Amino acid sequence: MLRFLLRRAVLALLVCLTVLVISFALTRLSGDLAISIAGPNATEQDIATVRKNYGLDRPLPTQFVDWAVHAAEGDLGRSYLYHAPVAGLIKERMPITLTLGLTGLVIALVVAIPLGVIAAMREGSLLDRAIGLLALFGQAMPSFWLSLVLIIWLGLNLQLLPISGVDTWQGYIMPGIVLAFSAIPALMRLTRAGMIDALSSDYIRTARAKGLSSTKIVLKHALRNAAMPVVSVAAVQLGFMLGGSIVIEAVFALHGVGYLAWESISKNDFPVVQAVVLILAIIYIGLTLLADAMNAVLDPRLRAA
Amino acid sequence: MSPVLEAGNLRVTFGTSVAAVRGVSLTMNRGETHCLVGESGCGKSVTALAIMGLLSRTAHRSADILRFHDYDLTRLSERGMARLRGDRIAMIFQEPMTSLNPAYTVGSQMAEVFQRHRRVSRATALDRAAELLQRVGITAPGLRLKQYPHQLSGGLRQRVMISMALMCEPELLIADEPTTALDVTVQAQILRLLQNLQRELGLSLLLITHDLGIVARMADRVSVMYAGEIVESAPAGALFAAPTHPYTRGLLRCIPVPRQVRRDEPLGSIPGVVPRIAPDFVGCSFRDRCAQAMPDCARHVPRQRATIDHDYLCRLPTDWTRAEAA
Amino acid sequence: MKHAATSLGALIVFAVLLAAVVAPLVAPHDPFVQDLNQRLVPPEWMDGGSAVHPFGTDQLGRDYLSRLLYGARISMMIGIFTVVTSGLIGITLGVFGGYFGGKIDEVVMFIITCRLSIPLILVALTVVALIGSSLLVVILTLGLLLWERFAVVSRTTTMQVRNLDYIAAAQAAGASRRHILLREVLPNILTPLVVVATLEMALAILLEAALSFLGLGVPPPLPSWGLMIAEGKDYMFFSPWVIMIPGIALFVLVLGINLLGDGLRDLLGAARPT
Ligand SMILES: Nc1ncnc2c1ncn2[C@@H]1O[C@H](COP(=O)(O)OP(=O)(O)O)[C@@H](O)[C@H]1O
Numbered sequence: 001m002l003r004f005l006l007r008r009a010v011l012a013l014l015v016c017l018t019v020l021v022i023s024f025a026l027t028r029l030s031g032d033l034a035i036s037i038a039g040p041n042a043t044e045q046d047i048a049t050v051r052k053n054y055g056l057d058r059p060l061p062t063q064f065v066d067w068a069v070h071a072a073e074g075d076l077g078r079s080y081l082y083h084a085p086v087a088g089l090i091k092e093r094m095p096i097t098l099t100l101g102l103t104g105l106v107i108a109l110v111v112a113i114p115l116g117v118i119a120a121m122r123e124g125s126l127l128d129r130a131i132g133l134l135a136l137f138g139q140a141m142p143s144f145w146l147s148l149v150l151i152i153w154l155g156l157n158l159q160l161l162p163i164s165g166v167d168t169w170q171g172y173i174m175p176g177i178v179l180a181f182s183a184i185p186a187l188m189r190l191t192r193a194g195m196i197d198a199l200s201s202d203y204i205r206t207a208r209a210k211g212l213s214s215t216k217i218v219l220k221h222a223l224r225n226a227a228m229p230v231v232s233v234a235a236v237q238l239g240f241m242l243g244g245s246i247v248i249e250a251v252f253a254l255h256g257v258g259y260l261a262w263e264s265i266s267k268n269d270f271p272v273v274q275a276v277v278l279i280l281a282i283i284y285i286g287l288t289l290l291a292d293a294m295n296a297v298l299d300p301r302l303r304a305a
Numbered sequence: 306m307s308p309v310l311e312a313g314n315l316r317v318t319f320g321t322s323v324a325a326v327r328g329v330s331l332t333m334n335r336g337e338t339h340c341l342v343g344e345s346g347c348g349k350s351v352t353a354l355a356i357m358g359l360l361s362r363t364a365h366r367s368a369d370i371l372r373f374h375d376y377d378l379t380r381l382s383e384r385g386m387a388r389l390r391g392d393r394i395a396m397i398f399q400e401p402m403t404s405l406n407p408a409y410t411v412g413s414q415m416a417e418v419f420q421r422h423r424r425v426s427r428a429t430a431l432d433r434a435a436e437l438l439q440r441v442g443i444t445a446p447g448l449r450l451k452q453y454p455h456q457l458s459g460g461l462r463q464r465v466m467i468s469m470a471l472m473c474e475p476e477l478l479i480a481d482e483p484t485t486a487l488d489v490t491v492q493a494q495i496l497r498l499l500q501n502l503q504r505e506l507g508l509s510l511l512l513i514t515h516d517l518g519i520v521a522r523m524a525d526r527v528s529v530m531y532a533g534e535i536v537e538s539a540p541a542g543a544l545f546a547a548p549t550h551p552y553t554r555g556l557l558r559c560i561p562v563p564r565q566v567r568r569d570e571p572l573g574s575i576p577g578v579v580p581r582i583a584p585d586f587v588g589c590s591f592r593d594r595c596a597q598a599m600p601d602c603a604r605h606v607p608r609q610r611a612t613i614d615h616d617y618l619c620r621l622p623t624d625w626t627r628a629e630a631a
Numbered sequence: 632m633k634h635a636a637t638s639l640g641a642l643i644v645f646a647v648l649l650a651a652v653v654a655p656l657v658a659p660h661d662p663f664v665q666d667l668n669q670r671l672v673p674p675e676w677m678d679g680g681s682a683v684h685p686f687g688t689d690q691l692g693r694d695y696l697s698r699l700l701y702g703a704r705i706s707m708m709i710g711i712f713t714v715v716t717s718g719l720i721g722i723t724l725g726v727f728g729g730y731f732g733g734k735i736d737e738v739v740m741f742i743i744t745c746r747l748s749i750p751l752i753l754v755a756l757t758v759v760a761l762i763g764s765s766l767l768v769v770i771l772t773l774g775l776l777l778w779e780r781f782a783v784v785s786r787t788t789t790m791q792v793r794n795l796d797y798i799a800a801a802q803a804a805g806a807s808r809r810h811i812l813l814r815e816v817l818p819n820i821l822t823p824l825v826v827v828a829t830l831e832m833a834l835a836i837l838l839e840a841a842l843s844f845l846g847l848g849v850p851p852p853l854p855s856w857g858l859m860i861a862e863g864k865d866y867m868f869f870s871p872w873v874i875m876i877p878g879i880a881l882f883v884l885v886l887g888i889n890l891l892g893d894g895l896r897d898l899l900g901a902a903r904p905t
């Protein structure tokens with residue numbers, strides 16, 4: 001187990017390095033970054049000034065090493081737009097994105113696990129099919145459109161929830177629901193498959209032979225085993241949600257990291273863009289490692305090995 | 306004395322095309338070991354699961370009589386049945402490697418059944434579990450209780466299953482091929498264990514096996530199953546001395562006397578396989594493989610008595626074997 | 632019921648494909664022509680609607696039905712060409728990893744891991760922002776990003792196929808590697824890949840709509856459904872149809888593709904790719 005985790009950690013480090021290269025290369029895609037920054041009405045003179053000020057006149061490898069070394073020290077450069085350190089900007093906005101992501105994950109789990117359990121217990125029934133169809137509906141729902149529909153319906157018609165911003169905790173509910181939609185189908189199917197597997201297993205037959213109540217059989221004996229893959233996928237889904245929250249933050253005007261990234265992309269603030277790409281990738285990698293570790297805790301067979 | 310278990314005309318079908326158990330009747334008395342033998346696929350496990358009320362949802366069970374002491378199991382609710390299971394009727398399965406939950410410790414799984422039926426504290430239940438582990442010959446029970454199933458060998462797991470089944474001192478223990486998955490030395494230990502426990506606790510044991518050595522050693526009474534029916538049932542001595550049904554004779558070929566059988570002797574082999582039987586099947590299901598088959602065997606077959614407690618399901622007269630020998 | 636769902640999916644996909652092909656013939660108006668006197672006309676079935684604009688008009692007075700029909704072209708093009716691009720990349724990587732194994736496979740797995748850790752939408756937005764928004768750029772960007780499921784599935788299935796007898800026979804008969812990969816391996820792993828293709832097509836269509844909605848996808852005045860929703864957003868409180876019509880179109884198309892994929896999975900007996 002320890003060897004396995006160590007191997008994964010080394011791999012994770014290599015992936016981080018690769019992402020570092022990619023996020024740097026990404027912003028150099030257009031060829032001359034200075035032209036983009038200086039804007040459409042800039043003169044030759046302006047562009048040259050920009051190039052000098054931002055260090056873009058140096059050779060690319062020098063620029064990369066400079067950015068990588070600073071990034072490793074936690075210095076992610078300065079925002080052209082805010083004239084402030086990027087690390088500070090991201091740190092300031094990360095809590096909103098994390099809260100949103102976790103809200104989405106909790107909603108997704110609260111919906112997906114019971115649905116998956118019920119579908120598995122009634123495998124092949126009309127209810128099972130209805131739940132399967134529901135998952136397909138969720139999968140087909142464009143998140144930004146769902147956001148707008150919820151804003152009209154819950155925010156405007158019923159006036160139940162605030163339509164933008166997060167001045168109160170209620171502000172997280174609507175975006176949380178939308179974010180959850182993207183994760184529910186996968187989590188639900190996984191729970192269902194795991195439960196079907198578990199429910200037909202020999203140890204469930206043993207539990208029944210012991211005369212345990214059906215609640216205990218389903219929740220204690222079957223779900224515990226079905227939950228292991230769900231946990232790791234949930235961690236990965238949280239990673240996808242944090243990446244995908246850019247759309248939802250834009251719609252609901254939540255000033256989190258996603259919003260910051262969107263703004264920076266639209267306004268050519270590339271130090272911010274490459275930093276956000278890097279940070280989100282690192283969070284994702286961390287989450288996959290966390291999933292491995294959690295599985296090791298949950299599954300006694302892995303723990304001992 | 307009233308029987309512990311009585312089944313009359315027990316039937317189990319899967320869907321509309323498979324009849325796995327077709328009118329099984331059997332009676333178990335207190336302290337008796339009843340062996341159910343037959344080739345793989347003949348319906349032994351389904352019979353056991355039907356008695357336990359553990360059939361899958363796709364199965365349909367019916368019976369004229371299915372009684373455990375004073376409980377009419379055909380009418381008992383799932384809750385009522387769950388109260389009996391693990392407490393007064395227990396079962397050991399064929400697959401020790403997969404029958405324990407991998408996510409919980411041995412102690413937790415053993416204590417659970419005692420706590421469920423006896424409403425005692427976990428500590429008391431764990432003490433009881435340790436006691437039983439010791440009883441089935443496990444040293445250092447304290448350590449075993451803290452271990453997970455994957456840390457135990459197959460033999461140990463089956464011992465755990467046995468002691469778990471005994472937690473509440475059941476009156477009826479159904480053991481479905483409890484030693485098939487284990488190697489020979491472990492098999493012998495487990496059987497000796499079952500024999501001792503049965504003697505000490507006076508429990509009734511329904512022992513399912515396809516190993517004639519086990520039958521010869523353990524059985525008070527033997528029922529031979531074929532294609533979902535009991536084709537012959539008799540006290541062990543009588544069955545080995547005077548097997549009457551052609552199928553039983555095929556199984557016992559070359560093994561006329563009990564106690565001379567080698568323990569790991571498999572069932573005698575008869576050409577052909579157990580047919581899959583549809584619910585509307587009429588006649589003797591063995592006729593395709595039977596050397597004595599005659600045209601009438603395609604019609605209804607009567608159950609005949611060789612002696613007062615020895616019956617068989619065949620058209621042949623009881624003394625046909627003498628005619629054959631002549 | 633399962634059968635009905637699959638047929639419904641196929642019907643939806645076929646209908647949208649047909650709409651995309653014949654849009655110029657059946658559209659009642661030019662989708663780009665503005666009529667500032669006819670702004671935000673409601674659809675025919677609502678108060679104030681008329682048969683002239685069956686689905687109403689947008690904030691610039693452009694006919695909504697015509698825009699919707701032309702929008703189908705964009706969605707279908709995105710869906711099909713993205714899947715072709717990403718399929719080529721993913722299947723190549725997966726087959727190589729699965730067939731050769733060892734170091735090559737480790738490299739393939741590493742590339743897949745890297746791709747998964749990159750935030751998809753963010754990178755797509757950045758690329759489009761830097762290179763400039765056009766249909767071609769969106770297709771290529773999404774194609775370059777959405778290949779990992781193709782790679783994962785083709786890798787596992789290739790591994791299974793690799794050890795089968797007929798591959799060994801082909802090797803023994805001295806067939807070239809190229810021949811084995813293209814003629815022996817590929818045809819035998821196509822079944823599950825068809826299902827992946829439907830999933831990716833649905834995802835690509837949704838992502839294009841999201842990018843266009845955020846203003847960094849297909850450029851205006853092209854009638855991408857995502858863009859139509861973005862442009863209608865400011866008017867949605869008083870004229871909700873401007874976002875409902877393209878939104879429902881998008882939802883129904885993606886649902887249709889998924890229903891079709893689900894049905895194909897059952898028909899072809901492939902396992903659900905996760
Ligand atoms: N869940 C099931 N669905 C359909 N058929 C079954 C099921 N369980 C058992 N059977 C059939 O019932 C017959 C008896 O099986 P079983 O009781 O397991 O035999 P054995 O005597 O080996 O224990 C077999 O033909 C088997 O195919």
Ligand code: SF4
Pocket residue numbers: 550551552589590591592593595596597598599602606618619620621
């Ligand atoms: S009834 Fe006929 S076929 Fe069946 S066992 Fe007896 S003799 Fe053989």
Ligand SMILES: [Mg+2]
Pocket residue numbers: 349350351399481482
């Ligand atoms: Mg069996």
